Amino acid sequence: MKLYKLFLLALPILGATSCNDYLEQEPPSYLTPENFYTSEDQVQAAANKFYQDILPGHGGWDYGTYITDNNTDNQMSLYPDNKFGTGLWKVSNTNDDWSWSNVRNVNYQLGQIVEKYKAGEISGSDNNLRQYIGELYFFRAYAYFTLLQRFGDLPIITQALPDEESVLVAADKREPCNEVARFIINNLDTAMTYMPKSGFATTRVTYDAANLFKSRVALYEGSWLTNFAGTPFVPNGNGWPGAAKNADYKYPSGSIEAEAKFFFTTAAEAAEQVAEKYKGNLSVNTGKVPQSLDDPANPYLSIWGSTDDSKVPDVILWRQYSKSLGVRNDVEVAVQKGNIGTGFTRSLIEGYLMKDGKPIYASQYEYVDTSLSKVRTNRDPRLSVFLKAPGDINCFKNVDDESGDHWTRIETIPAITNSNPEDGYVTGYAIRKGMTFDRALTANGGSYNVCVVFRATEALLNYMEAEYMLTKSLSGKVLEYWEDVRRAAGFTGEAVNPLTTINATDMSKETLDWGAYSAGQLLSDKVLYNIRRERRCELIAEGLRGMDLQRWRSYDQLMKTPAHTEGIHLWGTPMEKWYKNLVANGSSNSNVSSSSLSAYLRPHEKIKANNNFFNGLTWHMAHYLEPLPIRQFLLTASDHATISESPLYQNPYWPTTPDSPAEQ
Template identity: 55%
Template sequence: MNRNIILSCITLAAFSLGSCEDFLDKEPLSLVVPTEYYKDEAQIQAAVNKLYTEVLPSHTNWSFGIFGLDSGTDNQVGFNPDVKYAKGQWKVALENDNWNWENIHNINYSLKQSLTNYNNKEVTGSEKNIRQYIGELYFLRAYAYFTMLQKWGDLPIVKEDLPLDEEYLIEMNKRSPRNEVARFILEDLGHAVEYMSDNFDTRKNRISPDVAKLLKSRVALFEASWLENFKGTAFVPNGEGWPGKSKDYNTSYEYPLGTIDKEIEFFLNEAVASAETVAEKYKNSLTQNTGKVPQSEDDPDNPYFSMFGNTDMSTFPDVLLWREYSKGLGVVNNVEVGIQHGNNGVGLTRSMVESFVMKDGKPHYAPHTGFVYDDETLAKIRENADPRLHIFLKEPDQKNLFKNMTSQETHGVEVEPYPDITNMNAEKGYSTGYTIRKGGTFDKDLCGNGNGYTGAVVFRATEALLNYMEAQYLLTRDLNSGKIMEYWKLIREAAGFEGTAVNPTTMIDATEMDKEVLDWGAYTAGTLLQDKVLYNIRRERRCELMAEGLRWMDLLRWRAMDQMITTPYHVEGFHLWNTPMQNWYEAEDLVDDGSSSATVSNVNLGEYLRPFEKNMTSGNLYRDGFVWSMAHYLEPLPIKQFQLTSSDRVTVEQSILYQNPYWPLKADSPAEK
C-alpha cells in the first residue's frame, strides 16, 4: 500500500495501481506536518493562508484573471472553443485531475488538528483569532466542496482525515445525493459564521461571516435551481434514470423533507434568508457608477469603475473579500496588460453586448425616444447604452493610460487601437472585436508583463441582492413580493440608471422573448422562457456580474443549453461587414474565403464576425456552430476511480461508485446522449 498516494488522493485507494502520479512527489499534510504544529494561532493561520490561494478564485498570472473565467460561455470566448460544444469530442478519461481531493484532505486534516487542540485548550494565542481561523477552514471546505458539486453532482461526503485502511477508504467513496452534499456545504458555512468575528480584518483580505452568508445564498440558490430545472431527470435523486439507484446504498433514498418540491423550497428559503441578511447590511452603501470613464488625471473618479481595478479595494464598502497583490513580494498578475490589448484573447460576444438594455431601461430592439440603437461602431454602441456597458466596453481612441506615465513598464498602450481581429496572438489579438476595460486602472506602472498588482474582487455584496431577487421570485412568482423591487431598484440606481429606467418594469414591459434568443439564459430545458420577470432577473444578473466568473455556474443551474442539442448556436462578435468598422482594416487582411488561412468569417454567414467559423474546412469541428449533449451538464468520473474502488480492483461495474448520467464506463468514449 502506498501511503502517500492514498492520503494525497483521499478516496482513490490507489493501493497497487499507482494512481495520482501528479501527487507522488507531494506528501500530504498528515505526513509532513506534526500534530504539535497546530498548537499556536500563528501556525493555524499559516495553514489557512496557504489554502486561500489553493481554493479561492484569483487573478492567476499570464491570463486575464477572474475577468476571463467566463470564457467559453455565451458571454465571452477566447480563440479556441471548448470541446464540450462539439459532438463526440469530450470523452471519458482514464484519469481526470478535476477529481482531486487534495484540498479537501488538507482542510480536513488542518480542521481536525485545530479543533482537537482548541477544544482541549492546547492552542496558545488569542481566542478570537483562533476561532476566526477555524471558521475560515470551515468556509474553505465549503467552497472546495461547492466547486466539486458544480462539476460532479453527487459526491462522497468526507468530513475527516482518513485512516490507512483499505476497506474503509473504499467505503468512503460512496456518493451522497447532490442535495445532501449541498446541505453539508450549508452546514459548514453555518459553522464558519459561528466561529468567525465581524470586522476581524478591516482590509477585507480575510473571509468574514458576511462572506460565508453570501456563499450560503449562492449555494442554496444553485441547488434549488438545479433541482427545479432538472426535476424528473437522471440529474436529480430519484429522477428517471438517476444512476444513484444502481447502488444499494442509494436504492431507497428519500429526500429529507419527503419530496423534491419541499427540498427545493428548503433551499430557496435558505437562499432568501442568507441573502437578505447580507443585502440589508449593505443595500445603502452600494458603490455608485457615475457613467463616466476617466480620461485624464483631472477627471473625477468613477467609484464603480475603480472598484474593479485598484490596488487597494478595502475602501469600497460592498467589496466583502478581495485578494491583494504586491510587486515587491512577487505576488503579481497580468490583468492590466490584458486590458491594454485584447483581454488576453477573451472577447465579449454579441449576445453579451446586446443583453444590456439602453440608458432608458429598454432593450436595444425597443423603440426609444431621441435615439435608435446603432451597432455599426463601438462608439455608437456605447453612446446610449446601459451605464455599465458604457464604461466597460472599450472603443478606439480612448485613453488606456494617463497615470504614472514616467514608469519604465513597457506593455502599456496609451491609446486604444482598432481591435486587431486578424491577430490570433493571445496577448494582443481580439477574438470577437468586443473587449472590456473592467478591472482597468489607466496606470502605466501596472503594465509590466506578468508583473502587475491589481487587486481581485472575490465577493461583493451586490450578489446578495441578486440572489435574493431570484430566490424570492422562484418562491412566490410575484414581482412585488418581499424586497424584490426594492433591491432591484437599488442595483439599477447604483448601476447609473436614472428616472423611469431605474424601475425594472420599464425593462420587463419592453422585453420580447423571441428577440432574446442569443442569450442562453433565456432558455430552460430547451424552451424559451415566457416569464419575462424571471428572464429579466437573469438578465440583470448577467449584466451586473459580467466577467466575474459566475456565468457558467448560472447556465448549469438554469439548464440553459438543451436547445443546442437540436439547434446549433453560432457565436458572434462585433458588426464587421457593411459597417464603418469594416474600413478599419486593409481589404487584403480580411481573408474570408473559408480556408484554413481565413482571418474572418464570410459575409454570407452574416454581417457579424463569427470567430469560430472563419475556417469552414472539414477540419474545423465548430464550422456549423456549437452543439450540446445532455451528459455535458456534469463531468464524467474517470475510469481509474472505478477500478480502484471495485471489489477486484479491475472490474469497473463492481465499483462502489456510479458514473454520471449518459457517460459510459469506458475510457476514451463520448457521451451517449
C-alpha cells in the first residue's frame, strides 16, 4: 500500500470505509452493490447530501461561502484576515482549502448514476430522476467554482479515478483558469438539459438557479481576464507559472480579449434569460421597519427575516432551517445584538445614495453622521431598513418565550467598548438584515432563519455589468433592469433613474469604496462605477462582496496606501457622550481608537502593541490566490522529493518553501 495521499482518489458519500491516515482509496465494490442506485429515492438521497456539503449556509452569522462580505470594505471583523498584512499569510505543507472531497464525491455519484440511468436501470419518475441528475452536475460546477476562486488554474477531473499512481499523477495537471470556467459552464449547461424548467420547490436547485449561477461564473471569469490581463494570473500573461506545463497555450476564442468577450456574452445571455422571468416581480422595499405586531410586514426586509421563503417570488433558491429537523443557525442572535463580531463600515455607509438618488456630497438633502438615526435619514431605502439605531424595537414576537435569551427588545447604544465577540459592536454600525423580530429564535444556536442562496435581483445586476463591459454603453436592457432594481429597493421619482446618480458622481470623492478601483487605479468611468455601487448596495451581507473585489482587482491600491477601516463618527459628536469609560491612548487598556488618528472609530487601531493592523490594511499581489500546499508537489513528483518534477506549479508570487510569505 502506498504511504502517501493523492487528492484525486474517490470517496463515497453513502456507507462507511475503513480509515487510513495516508491513503484515500477508491470506494470498494462492496459499498456499491449492483442493486444500488436502482430507485429514484436512492438517487435523490445522493443529491440531497450535497445541499449540506456544497451549498453555502448560515454557519453562524455569515453565509458560509469561501469569499464573503466580512473582512471587506463592506463589513469588517475585529480581527482582519492575514491576507491584509505583510508576512502573516505563509505557504504551508498542507492546505485544507486544497480539498477535492466534494468533487470526488460528485464524480463518483455521477459515474454510478448516469450510466445506470442511460441503461434504464433506475426505477421511478423520469422527470424526478432527470432533476436529481441535473442537480449533481450543478453541484460539481459549484464545487469547482469555489476552487477556481481560491486557486485559479485547476486539474479538470470528471470521474472517480483508480488507485494507480501513474493515472493520478497524469490527472494532476492544472488547466488554465478560463478552461476551468468553461468546464464549469459546460456542467451547468448539462445540468439544465436534464432539469425540467418548472415543477420543483425553490428549496431544490432549479433550472433558473443553474442559469443564474452560470451568469455569475461567466461574469467572474470575464472580469478576471479583463482586469488581470498581462499578469501571471492569466494564461500567457507575463510570468504565468503555467507556461512551462502548458506550452504554446492558445485561447479557444483566439485572444484574451476575445475570451473575456465570450464570458461576458455568456453572462449577459444567461442573466437575461433569468431576468426576463422575474423583472417587475421583485419584492418591494417599503422603507419601513415593522415595530409591532400591528405593523405591516416589509416584503423586501422579510426575504431574509423569515423561516419560510417558499412563496417569495424572487427567491430562486433558499436553504431551510428547522427546529423539527434539528438544523439551526445563529442569525437572529446576531442581528438582535452586535452581529457576532462584524459590522458595517463607514465606507459602505457613505457609499449609499441619498433619497434623491444622488451621492451624499451632491444631494439636496444634507448628510449627517453625528447620530445613527441621522445617518439613515433621507437615504437609500435599503440602508434605512438594514441599519439599526438606538431606540429601534428589535423584538416584538413571542417576547415571553424564555427559551430565547440572546435578545435585545430595544436597540441600545452600540457596545463599541465590549470586546465580547458575541455582544460587542465592532464598528458601531449594526446590521438588521435577517431579523425576524422573534424572541423564540434567539436561543444560542436556536435560529431558523432562511439562507437565501440565489435571488433574481442578482440576474439583473449581472446582466447590467456584463452588457456594459461588452458595449461600454447603456444599451440593451441595462437601464430597464437598473430601474427595476431601484424601484424594488424603494426609490421613487427621479431617484429611480440611474442617470440621476451618474451625472452627480464625482469619482475623486468615492475613494473610500474599494470597488472604485481596478489594478490600483481609480475608475474614470462613472457608469461602470455606479453599476458596481448598485451591486454593492443591493447585495450587502449576501456573501458576494469579496468575490467582486477579487474579480475587479480592487485590492491593488492598498499596496501603496493602506486602508484604515472606520466605523461610526465617534469623536466630537453626541455619540461620544454616550460612553463614560473611553480609553484611547493606544495602550493595552484602550477600548477605542484615538481622536488623533480620526474622528471616526477605527476598530483595528485601538491598541498599538503587537497589532499587525494598527497602521492599516495592506495587500500583496500573491494574495489574490491561495498558495498550493507543498505536500501536493512532493506527492506528485516522480521521486516524491523534487518539487520541479511535479506536474503542479505554484500560484503567482508564492514560493515553494514551507512557512514562507508571499514574494510580492
